[in-house]
Amino acid sequence: MNLTLYVWRQASAASAGRLSRYEAADLSPDMSFLELLDVVNERLTRQGEAPIAFDHDCREGICGSCGLMINGVAHGPLKATATCQLHLRSFRDGATIYIEPWRARAFPVLRDLVVDRTAFDRIIAAGGFVGVSTGSAPDANSLPVPKTDADLAMDAAQCIGCGACVAACPNASAMLFTAAKVGHLALLPQGQPERMRRALGMVQQMDAEGFGGCTWHGECMEACPKEISIDWIARLYRDYIRASATRPERVAVEVAL
Amino acid sequence: MNRLLACWDSTLGKKAVMGATGLLMIAWVVLHVAGNLQAFRGAAAFNGYSGLLHGPLHEALILMRLVLLGCLLLHVTASLQLARRNRLARPEPYARTEPQAATMASRTIRLGGWVLLTFVVLHLLHLTTGQIHPDFVEADAYHNLVVGLAQPLAAAGYLVAMVSIGLHVYHGAWSSWRSLGLAQGSSRPLERPLAAALAVLVWLGFSLIPVAVLLGWLE
Numbered sequence A: 001m002n003l004t005l006y007v008w009r010q011a012s013a014a015s016a017g018r019l020s021r022y023e024a025a026d027l028s029p030d031m032s033f034l035e036l037l038d039v040v041n042e043r044l045t046r047q048g049e050a051p052i053a054f055d056h057d058c059r060e061g062i063c064g065s066c067g068l069m070i071n072g073v074a075h076g077p078l079k080a081t082a083t084c085q086l087h088l089r090s091f092r093d094g095a096t097i098y099i100e101p102w103r104a105r106a107f108p109v110l111r112d113l114v115v116d117r118t119a120f121d122r123i124i125a126a127g128g129f130v131g132v133s134t135g136s137a138p139d140a141n142s143l144p145v146p147k148t149d150a151d152l153a154m155d156a157a158q159c160i161g162c163g164a165c166v167a168a169c170p171n172a173s174a175m176l177f178t179a180a181k182v183g184h185l186a187l188l189p190q191g192q193p194e195r196m197r198r199a200l201g202m203v204q205q206m207d208a209e210g211f212g213g214c215t216w217h218g219e220c221m222e223a224c225p226k227e228i229s230i231d232w233i234a235r236l237y238r239d240y241i242r243a244s245a246t247r248p249e250r251v252a253v254e255v256a257l
Numbered sequence B: 001m002n003r004l005l006a007c008w009d010s011t012l013g014k015k016a017v018m019g020a021t022g023l024l025m026i027a028w029v030v031l032h033v034a035g036n037l038q039a040f041r042g043a044a045a046f047n048g049y050s051g052l053l054h055g056p057l058h059e060a061l062i063l064m065r066l067v068l069l070g071c072l073l074l075h076v077t078a079s080l081q082l083a084r085r086n087r088l089a090r091p092e093p094y095a096r097t098e099p100q101a102a103t104m105a106s107r108t109i110r111l112g113g114w115v116l117l118t119f120v121v122l123h124l125l126h127l128t129t130g131q132i133h134p135d136f137v138e139a140d141a142y143h144n145l146v147v148g149l150a151q152p153l154a155a156a157g158y159l160v161a162m163v164s165i166g167l168h169v170y171h172g173a174w175s176s177w178r179s180l181g182l183a184q185g186s187s188r189p190l191e192r193p194l195a196a197a198l199a200v201l202v203w204l205g206f207s208l209i210p211v212a213v214l215l216g217w218l219e
């Protein structure tokens, strides 16, 4: 099959970018979307041009490295699928495909399709963890967790931090990511001691990074390769409001920027 | 105080305030619909209802107006501040975007807010204080209503504004509930039968009056 691509090319964070047109011919419908870019890049390299830079690692939908805006949809047209798991059979032969990087002030473009997502790391560092005592390993199942809570926590813990929620949100909001990262710990006994501080700290960091706010369009949930529900955002509101109203522990969160 | 300010400063705090004030205003709107429908019981009943509000319930009316004004100020302030943050959050737009879940109501919520704000000002000048009413008679609410809505332009304006309020309630009632963290888990979180019913009730309930006046059912 043949495709016409419009790919965002930008030499560096400081330079201006633009969409460049590429013709990709003789493709197999069973190629993955990233293999399509590999094929184009081989040709560009042979022609002495700079290859298209894009993020990828596991290529099996579990690491969260990949992420492209494909024809205006984060991770492309297939639901619950990361870009690396998308195949060319999801497109018509002869189709035109626009490929753009995630766009958000908090995710500056580093080069071509690669954006800096360390804002997510800083949100995690502001509370997305649990304190444990080191030493000998605790006995398995020494802390009972109801099965329904464990299942629910796992739904949110599936977040791979790809940033599609931010990319798809008309407000470039990081609410779904933050909500998933706050929410899965809030359901488990290990997450209770820091629960209120976590909600306050991670929300504060999320705002400081310059993400927008939630207006409940629901775009994040549709874009999420792990189908994380916007119900987690309602849970985040619940924890945040409760933490703001009670503030049971002194909070000294440093905003790392 | 400090923690309240920190909460108000966050995107979540502002949305929670918008949610709380939004729900209060929706509750009032439902009362307003119920009040309006008294018009179908005739001039005496409608003026009686109006006289009740302006007579024995006068203090309550003033208090309610103050609460509503406070809600409106908070709601609009928060929305303006959030809209600004949201605009700044994506300085470079996409060449292409294909919305997957956003509804017409969610995408026009800000525009609809402006429409409603304009409407509220005109509506107060029209039927509450009478400055832009062709023949305003103090203490004859029924007369003011029927004469005011007999002008086709005014009636059309009301009908457009009521579509706007319906859309605002459809997205707003549902999202307010969520922004207050009250929503429970659901397998189809985008569905909102209650908000839809409320939106239709408000839209139809309000639109019935100008339509009835135009058709000559109320005179």
Ligand code: FES
Binding pocket: A055, A056, A057, A058, A059, A060, A061, A062, A063, A064, A065, A066, A067, A082, A083, A084, A085, A160
């Ligand atoms: S490359 Fe790891 S999720 Fe796509």
